Amino acid sequence: MTAINHTKYAILGLLITGCRSGYSIKQLIDKSLNHFWKVSYGQIYPTLKQLVDEGYATVKQTPQDGKPDKKEYEITQEGKLALQDWLQAPVKDIPTEKNELLLKLFFGTEQTNSVILNQLAQYLKKLKERYTTYLSIEQMITENLLAHSGSTFWIITLDYGKRTTQAAIDWCEVTIEKLKNVQEEKE
Amino acid sequence: MTAINHTKYAILGLLITGCRSGYSIKQLIDKSLNHFWKVSYGQIYPTLKQLVDEGYATVKQTPQDGKPDKKEYEITQEGKLALQDWLQAPVKDIPTEKNELLLKLFFGTEQTNSVILNQLAQYLKKLKERYTTYLSIEQMITENLLAHSGSTFWIITLDYGKRTTQAAIDWCEVTIEKLKNVQEEKE
DNA sequence: CTAGCCATGTAACACGTTACATGATTAT
DNA sequence: ATAATCATGTAACGTGTTACATGGCTAG
Numbered sequence: 055m056t057a058i059n060h061t062k063y064a065i066l067g068l069l070i071t072g073c074r075s076g077y078s079i080k081q082l083i084d085k086s087l088n089h090f091w092k093v094s095y096g097q098i099y100p101t102l103k104q105l106v107d108e109g110y111a112t113v114k115q116t117p118q119d120g121k122p123d124k125k126e127y128e129i130t131q132e133g134k135l136a137l138q139d140w141l142q143a144p145v146k147d148i149p150t151e152k153n154e155l156l157l158k159l160f161f162g163t164e165q166t167n168s169v170i171l172n173q174l175a176q177y178l179k180k181l182k183e184r185y186t187t188y189l190s191i192e193q194m195i196t197e198n199l200l201a202h203s204g205s206t207f208w209i210i211t212l213d214y215g216k217r218t219t220q221a222a223i224d225w226c227e228v229t230i231e232k233l234k235n236v237q238e239e240k241e
Numbered sequence: 242m243t244a245i246n247h248t249k250y251a252i253l254g255l256l257i258t259g260c261r262s263g264y265s266i267k268q269l270i271d272k273s274l275n276h277f278w279k280v281s282y283g284q285i286y287p288t289l290k291q292l293v294d295e296g297y298a299t300v301k302q303t304p305q306d307g308k309p310d311k312k313e314y315e316i317t318q319e320g321k322l323a324l325q326d327w328l329q330a331p332v333k334d335i336p337t338e339k340n341e342l343l344l345k346l347f348f349g350t351e352q353t354n355s356v357i358l359n360q361l362a363q364y365l366k367k368l369k370e371r372y373t374t375y376l377s378i379e380q381m382i383t384e385n386l387l388a389h390s391g392s393t394f395w396i397i398t399l400d401y402g403k404r405t406t407q408a409a410i411d412w413c414e415v416t417i418e419k420l421k422n423v424q425e426e427k428e
Numbered sequence: 429c430t431a432g433c434c435a436t437g438t439a440a441c442a443c444g445t446t447a448c449a450t451g452a453t454t455a456t
Numbered sequence: 457a458t459a460a461t462c463a464t465g466t467a468a469c470g471t472g473t474t475a476c477a478t479g480g481c482t483a484g
Contacts, residue, residue, distance in 0.1 A: 057445090059471080060341055067348045077435050087347060090340040094473060099437055124435080141345050141352050145360060148367050151338035153277040154247055156401060158328050160274060161254045162394035165328050173332060180335050207349035210419075214343060214412050221408035225401050232397075244473090246443080264463050281445060286465055311463075 063140045064091055065101050066110055069129040070137065071204065076102055076125070086208060089188070089215045102127055110136055171233055178226040185219045188212055250327045251278055252288050253297055256316040257324065258391065263289055263312070273395060276375070276402045289314055297323055358420055365413040372406045375399055 065079060073079045076098045083093050105111040110133030116124040155177050162170055192212050195205050251274065252266060260266045263285045270280050292298040297320030303311040342364050349357055379399050382392050
């Protein structure tokens with residue numbers, strides 16, 4: 055029972071959207087998949103090789119002097135079918151994020167209240183930064199890319215990020231207030 | 242620059258809360274940390290060994306006939322200090338969950354609308370199940386464990402789960418409506 | 429002239445899951 | 457009987473990050 059490697063399909067999918075090299079795949083991932091699927095070069099290059107081995111992609115290798123060969127990848131018919139299959143395959147389980155802050159909070163009784171409040175304040179700041187990032191990406195898309203057919207789905211994934219981040223922000227603010235009140239009661 | 246292994250501290254922390262064996266640690270994790278920090282036996286037993294090697298815990302080994310030795314772990318003073326340090330160390334970065342559904346949605350233009358709507362419906366169902374689970378855990382805590390000092394923080398971590406899950410549910414419902422309308426416009 | 433981007437790749441390591449191995453006790 | 461729970465552990469595997477190696481081109 056070997057699980058499916060989704061990163062493989064992420065890369066395969068990007069091959070359809072016009073990316074042809076490992077480098078440009080990495081760029082697109084950083085720009086648009088980063089908030090729900092990070093991929094490093096250490097995965098991309100070996101995976102592209104693997105896709106070729108499996109017949110899901112072809113590669114045109116152009117020698118260049120003093121530089122590594124330029125490699126241009128293209129998805130095959132077989133690759134397109136495999137991607138279709140994967141897209142239709144039901145999502146087995148919803149993700150459970152590992153959350154260091156919650157882990158530390160769980161051991162709250164081992165800490166002073168001020169340490170916890172400090173952690174929460176830091177976290178809140180980062181959440182707000184993330185939310186702002188989402189907003190600016192959203193603006194960029196609506197301004198420049200309305201013509202692009204994929205932009206609808208890009209907006210939808212961003213919306214998910216915005217909503218869950220906003221919920222985390224609310225939680226953070228409520229929790230800070232709650233713990234502040236506990237502190238005052240002690241005094 | 243080696244990153245900190247937080248799972249090590251999760252286990253160390255549970256040693257304080259009264260867990261003494263690998264088995265009981267696993268039970269407590271499954272019951273109360275599971276929605277933000279999953280740990281398997283394959284990690285627990287080697288980590289406990291490591292904690293002893295580092296002087297953060299001691300182990301009392303009781304031989305038993307026909308069974309593996311019973312091992313009872315206890316945190317040391319050094320271990321407590323290490324835990325304190327970790328609790329106070331700032332959370333470096335907020336987690337980015339890997340989300341298979343969003344990945345598939347990102348390639349929405351490669352699919353028919355009905356396939357997407359089906360995926361979303363399945364996902365929504367799972368989110369609602371998760372929310373219900375959170376509610377019942379919460380009820381269990383408020384009914385039975387109000388006396389326990391750690392329960393406040395347990396409730397707080399659960400509240401995070403509830404809020405973000407509810408946000409995801411909202412997103413799911415809104416997105417389904419949005420895509421249904423697109424489908425109707427086509428007809 | 430130097431910083432950053434373009435461009436490809438590998439090796440070592442860290443983290444985590446799963447399957448397997450073993451076997452007693454207890455509840456149905 | 458048989459299923460579940462108690463209880464400990466390892467080995468193989470899969471996934472992913474980081475650091476390193478190489479070097480040209482371009483903009484400030």
